Amino acid sequence: MGMIILGLRNLLRNKVRLALVAILIGIPFFLLLAMYSIGDAMQRQTKIMNENVNTVVQLRGRGSMGHVNMVGQDRLLPQDTLEKVRGIEHVEHAEPYLLAMAPITPPNFVMHVGLATNAVKRLESHGEAGNPRIIAGRDFMPEDAGQDVAIIGQGYAKWAGITPAQIGDATITIDPTRTHPAIYGMDRPKRELRIIGMYASGYIFGDLQLFMPIETFRSIYGTDQGISWLFVKVDSVENVPLVAQRLRETVGDVADILVPESAAVFTATTSETVTQLTSVGGILAVTLMVIVVFFVLLMMVRERAREIGTLKAIGASNGGVTAQFLTEAVALTLLGGVLGLLLFRGVGEMVTGRLFALSIGPFLPSHYKPLFESLAINNNLSASALALVLVIAVLAAMIGSAYGVWQAVKLSPLEAMKHE
Amino acid sequence: MNNALIEFRGVSKSYRKGSEVVDAAANVDLRIQERGMVAIVGPSGSGKSTLLHMMGAMDRPTRGEVLVAGEAVNRLSSGELTRFRRKTVGFVFQTFNLIPNLTALENVALPMEFNGVSAAERSARAKALLVRFQLGHRLKHRPRELSGGEMQRVAIARAVANEPRLVLADEPTGNLDSRSGKLIYELLQEVSRERTVIVVTHAEELAKLADRVIHIRDGQLVEDPNSAIRLASNTL
Numbered sequence: 001m002g003m004i005i006l007g008l009r010n011l012l013r014n015k016v017r018l019a020l021v022a023i024l025i026g027i028p029f030f031l032l033l034a035m036y037s038i039g040d041a042m043q044r045q046t047k048i049m050n051e052n053v054n055t056v057v058q059l060r061g062r063g064s065m066g067h068v069n070m071v072g073q074d075r076l077l078p079q080d081t082l083e084k085v086r087g088i089e090h091v092e093h094a095e096p097y098l099l100a101m102a103p104i105t106p107p108n109f110v111m112h113v114g115l116a117t118n119a120v121k122r123l124e125s126h127g128e129a130g131n132p133r134i135i136a137g138r139d140f141m142p143e144d145a146g147q148d149v150a151i152i153g154q155g156y157a158k159w160a161g162i163t164p165a166q167i168g169d170a171t172i173t174i175d176p177t178r179t180h181p182a183i184y185g186m187d188r189p190k191r192e193l194r195i196i197g198m199y200a201s202g203y204i205f206g207d208l209q210l211f212m213p214i215e216t217f218r219s220i221y222g223t224d225q226g227i228s229w230l231f232v233k234v235d236s237v238e239n240v241p242l243v244a245q246r247l248r249e250t251v252g253d254v255a256d257i258l259v260p261e262s263a264a265v266f267t268a269t270t271s272e273t274v275t276q277l278t279s280v281g282g283i284l285a286v287t288l289m290v291i292v293v294f295f296v297l298l299m300m301v302r303e304r305a306r307e308i309g310t311l312k313a314i315g316a317s318n319g320g321v322t323a324q325f326l327t328e329a330v331a332l333t334l335l336g337g338v339l340g341l342l343l344f345r346g347v348g349e350m351v352t353g354r355l356f357a358l359s360i361g362p363f364l365p366s367h368y369k370p371l372f373e374s375l376a377i378n379n380n381l382s383a384s385a386l387a388l389v390l391v392i393a394v395l396a397a398m399i400g401s402a403y404g405v406w407q408a409v410k411l412s413p414l415e416a417m418k419h420e
Numbered sequence: 421m422n423n424a425l426i427e428f429r430g431v432s433k434s435y436r437k438g439s440e441v442v443d444a445a446a447n448v449d450l451r452i453q454e455r456g457m458v459a460i461v462g463p464s465g466s467g468k469s470t471l472l473h474m475m476g477a478m479d480r481p482t483r484g485e486v487l488v489a490g491e492a493v494n495r496l497s498s499g500e501l502t503r504f505r506r507k508t509v510g511f512v513f514q515t516f517n518l519i520p521n522l523t524a525l526e527n528v529a530l531p532m533e534f535n536g537v538s539a540a541e542r543s544a545r546a547k548a549l550l551v552r553f554q555l556g557h558r559l560k561h562r563p564r565e566l567s568g569g570e571m572q573r574v575a576i577a578r579a580v581a582n583e584p585r586l587v588l589a590d591e592p593t594g595n596l597d598s599r600s601g602k603l604i605y606e607l608l609q610e611v612s613r614e615r616t617v618i619v620v621t622h623a624e625e626l627a628k629l630a631d632r633v634i635h636i637r638d639g640q641l642v643e644d645p646n647s648a649i650r651l652a653s654n655t656l
Binding site: 317 | 511517530533534578
């Protein structure tokens with residue numbers, strides 16, 4: 001039978017207690033998984049931010065917002081800036097944008113954006129990146145270059161009376177002659193663009209924009225040369241300062257260079273804070289597991305002192321007694337682990353998401369909330385993650401049971417002689 | 421007297437009880453031969469259990485030497501003690517001390533497993549023992565499903581499972597009615613034909629069934645004139 005099997009059979013002696021202890025271990029195990037998943041989600045989100053924000057440097061015409069029709073803000077970057085920038089080491093790629101404003105009532109104006117069909121659709125939001133998602137129709141394809149097609153924000157579409165069902169057939173007329181206190185009219189013909197897709201960005205101004213191929217934009221507004229904004233993607237966060245320095249040296253006389261320091265600092269500090277919080281939470285969960293195992297084992301040893309004495313009197317070795325109690329501790333912890341895992345698979349996403357929203361959400365600047373609300377808690381742990389958590393649980397069982405096992409080993413066979 | 425299984429040489433055992441020192445055994449010299457049943461009787465606190473514990477290497481003397489089967493058990497290491505308990509001695513307890521979640525068969529087989537006996541052999545030997553002790557119909561029963569007398573018979577089967585030369589029984593009838601108690605003594609008598617059985621008891625009537633009775637009072641041994649095996653000297 002062996003002491004290991006005897007240990008496993010001992011678990012079934014008191015089924016009510018077994019269930020209670022499994023719950024007591026399962027709850028910290030659930031918390032451990034929750035902390036792990038928050039940390040994991042944060043890491044993934046940070047990676048996305050690092051890829052999309054922290055490594056992107058923005059260039060605009062010096063002293064200008066760089067919108068082709070904005071009063072006093074229409075100075076563009078010279079066209080050769082693009083080639084100069086592409087020649088700098090550590091620049092992964094550079095995406096030129098052209099921007100124009102268009103008046104509407106209300107809410108005053110919308111933004112027209114011209115970009116390469118394969119470019120990341122960065123929203124005009126004071127230089128920060130957004131994350132528009134196509135909610136109807138389709139995204140640009142290479143063959144859309146130079147075509148009279150556009151992707152519209154859901155707010156702009158609502159103003160224009162375009163519904164998601166009409167995407168693909170609906171059109172919108174671009175009229176460069178229209179003016180506004182901040183917009184001057186351009187003597188250019190109207191152009192009708194077919195709406196091939198609709199996006200949502202998660203915030204109002206982000207939804208009031210219209211993306212079109214950059215060649216189409218140049219044709220509509222007569223801007224053969226020049227770039228409103230140039231987004232420069234650096235190959236890594238570490239190289240951003242170096243590239244920024246080279247940009248200042250190369251095109252600093254014609255361009256304002258916006259390095260995403262605030263975003264980088266924010267990401268770094270937020271990631272660090274969340275990592276610290278989840279680490280502390282994880283340590284607390286493991287500690288709780290150790291404490292539960294500690295008291296349960298101590299109780300079992302006290303309760304079964306005479307039985308341990310008997311086992312020793314009939315020939316059980318100290319190693320055998322240790323194996324028996326360690327088996328019980330590890331099996332109990334694994335059982336609690338399975339319970340915690342099932343709980344996590346059932347309600348982990350909801351509970352963890354709320355836990356994160358409550359603990360971190362209030363500390364986020366308002367314009368970052370849409371990004372963080374999309375934080376994807378994954379309740380499907382990878383095999384390696386699960387193995388790691390199980391190893392931690394087994395270690396917790398061994399640490400928690402050490403004192404109880406030592407007490408058991410210390411017991412003399414004389415305990416068997418004690419009468420009740 | 422050279423073939424003594426147990427030999428006490430000037431053994432004393434003292435306990436400290438608060439500020440008082442209690443002598444549970446005082447300079448005891450004792451020899452017990454191979455085979456036969458020996459009863460140790462005496463009032464509570466006289467030191468009879470202390471003698472039994474020292475014979476089973478569960479307790480060490482304060483002074484003197486305890487030899488069992490030629491081994492000075494008070495000098496054995498922890499590992500050697502485990503081996504000694506597996507091979508040389510079997511215990512029968514007043515409260516039976518069966519493992520509650522094991523069947524009668526498993527309880528009897530357990531010491532054999534500790535002793536490295538193969539699964540098939542220990543199962544066969546445990547079954548044979550239980551049949552011999554009229555428990556063939558209780559093989560798969562757990563302790564809670566057995567009567568007191570049956571539990572003690574399982575415990576005796578467990579004690580002899582590894583065929584030890586010595587069986588130590590601490591008040592084996594203390595929790596049984598007189599009829600069951602008598603049956604257990606008869607069983608121990610039967611067992612003592614092949615090995616030495618030492619029984620600690622309060623029951624004078626049952627002690628009379630033993631081949632030899634050792635009285636102990638205040639840690640001192642007293643010879644019983646009615647013992648079947650007579651003593652050679654004042655030393656027991």
